[in-house]
Amino acid sequence: METLPTELQTLVDLIERYPQLHARTLAKVEFKNYRYPVISVELGAKGCDVPCVLFVGGVHGVEVIGIQVIMALLESILSRLEWDSQLQLLLTKIKLAFVPIVNPVGLLNGTRCNGQRVDLMRNAPIEAETKVTFLVGGQKLSSHLPWYRGHQGVEQETQALIQYVEQLKTNSSSLISLDAHSGFGMTDHIWFPFAGSNRQIQSLGQIHYLEQLYHASYPHHRHYSFSPQSLIYRTHGDIWDYLATPKNDKSFLPLTLEMGSWSWVKKNPRQVFNFAGLFNPQKQHRQVRTLRKHTVLMHFLMDLAASRELENMNLELLLKQNSAALNRWFRC
């Protein structure tokens, strides 16, 4: 029996310990004669007429802190559900879904890519409509360079996530997703599609309103910079671009949390000599602080979904938010 990476073993243990978790194996990824599962878990309300919030981590295996942030939320919710009647009530109104480790082999190997050296966030079947950032935007030159898009079509892990999100979209009244990454910049970013085009996502007005509500609700937690990803850098094959492409899909808000890891490196420069150190806090107090830092945002997303405030925006509010968003992010 192969030893699973720690975070994957923790997930398997949670599923055994909490029978109310509805777990599914979305894919089994073979690597060195062992098959590593991509697992989803769900809890909360059932039925197609409830909002859903999805938390995703580990698309890039080396970005362990993203997996840990998502797992810490899941563990906290499971523990609190034993006594917290407010949380129990909340979960009668929404469905929660988690895919904490999209790329188990990347986690095992401590790499950004999967076992085939493919960067899953450059591997979705979608081409950028504008010129992409050189190399970082995704490349098919060599699997030995980073940001490799692959030559064999869509990888198993990418396909598993795409199919799962499409099912959630179909089976929920609305879907907010938060995909946790780390490794870019000094500050924490919240990005949304598109990464490969100047177009506006259908739910642009809702995303702008979400940010406004978050800032009004938590004025002392304004450490996120919200923007379309195309304003930062452009890429091919972004999974969330692909999923946000269908028209008239106003009830899907795919958000990416990009934790600014350069600030950890700045405070502890020796981290640059360790590959994982470029993407994860190495000192324990900094890791704990990071796990704490995003709790408010994640609970806000759950509360917001349960309120159906975004689903019930009237036309006037929607137009106002949409025009504010256009002015802010898309004015030439």
Ligand SMILES: [Zn+2]
């Ligand atoms: Zn990443």
